[in-house]
Amino acid sequence: MARESKTKFAILGMLNQGPKCGYEIKKELEKSATFFWNESYGQIYPMLKRMVREELATIEVIAREDQPDMKIYTISDKGTEELERWLKLPADPHPVRNESMLKIYFGANTTPGMVKTHITRYRDRMSQQLRDIEDQQEQLDESAEEALFKKLSLRYGELLSEAIQTWCDEAEKEISKL
Amino acid sequence: MARESKTKFAILGMLNQGPKCGYEIKKELEKSATFFWNESYGQIYPMLKRMVREELATIEVIAREDQPDMKIYTISDKGTEELERWLKLPADPHPVRNESMLKIYFGANTTPGMVKTHITRYRDRMSQQLRDIEDQQEQLDESAEEALFKKLSLRYGELLSEAIQTWCDEAEKEISKL
DNA sequence: GGCTACATGTAACAAGTTACATGATTTT
DNA sequence: AAAATCATGTAACTTGTTACATGTAGCC
Structure with missing residues (x-):
């Protein structure tokens, strides 16, 4: 899949609706987009890290006792631009496998x-x-x-x-x- | 995709209809199965090699002048068994990405x-x-x-x-x- | 007492795409 | 004369899955 990852845009789109943690991104995607999209945690968490590095989103770490830190991601201006750039592009038909x-x-x-x-x-x-x-x-x-x-x-x-x-x-x- | 490759079964199913070369497998898949399946040459050719190694198919090389050798693959008994084993298994719903x-x-x-x-x-x-x-x-x-x-x-x-x-x-x- | 939801992540591995390389033959 | 079809393949690269690791909180 040497093709630009759509995971980035799926996350960008979700963050555009408001700041979220990785877990929420996955859950909301499942709730609203099950019939046409899916992402696994194995894609989401590493991608979120990368997106902070690339300045498409900012991270806010909320420390919690006895539980892993919660990480809230917020889309940046650069992220919004990136999302809009992608939105303008025609969708490429993804090959089916049924x-x-x-x-x-x-x-x-x-x-x-x-x-x-x-x-x-x-x-x-x-x-x-x-x-x-x-x-x-x-x-x-x-x-x-x-x-x-x-x-x-x-x-x-x-x-x-x-x-x-x-x-x-x-x-x-x-x-x-x- | 640490999940058993379906490419193997797609090829096995095609070969079950009769001996074929890699090119034909791809073309016939495109013609009959476009709405639910696709394979690229980058998957088919290496998989055919592997299948011969695993004795799921036999290969017959036809030499041609000024053109690459044509390789006709025939499904073996082991291949037929493998195909039937897979056919008995319930299909797993492949995640969608539209x-x-x-x-x-x-x-x-x-x-x-x-x-x-x-x-x-x-x-x-x-x-x-x-x-x-x-x-x-x-x-x-x-x-x-x-x-x-x-x-x-x-x-x-x-x-x-x-x-x-x-x-x-x-x-x-x-x-x-x- | 057990299951589900919340929450984060990594490592190993396999699958899959695309671009490249090559060139004859057939159709338009 | 150009375009499509026939025919094989590889290398580089990325994507994506699954299993593992960890533990709390709340519900039934």
């Missing part, structure tokens, strides 16, 4: 019985996701303006899960015909 | 005007994809049994592109309200 589909594809040639299992599993995963999304949608505070993207993000997950479910239904029928 | 969505998400907080641009671009990409898919669907030989998954794969791409287009339309409207 293991479920790969197994279904190859399974058709080898163990046709297995294919149904994978399709069923895939559909079940989508149903579960859909239920989770609906729960979250109910809990959503419609009035909050900040919730707009949270709402749109849930809707994104909803539409995708539904589309995949539809595909699973269709695929199952087609395969049954054989 | 840069378009990330930009749209952060853009809402920073440069609202930019967001529309990204949404438009994203929708345009999907429209183009949809047109490509339709072209390919027309060229499809319905009678060929081998074409079943090719057909299903195109349908998968179609459903996903449509879902994303729908999302773009909705998102644009919601954002315009602000």
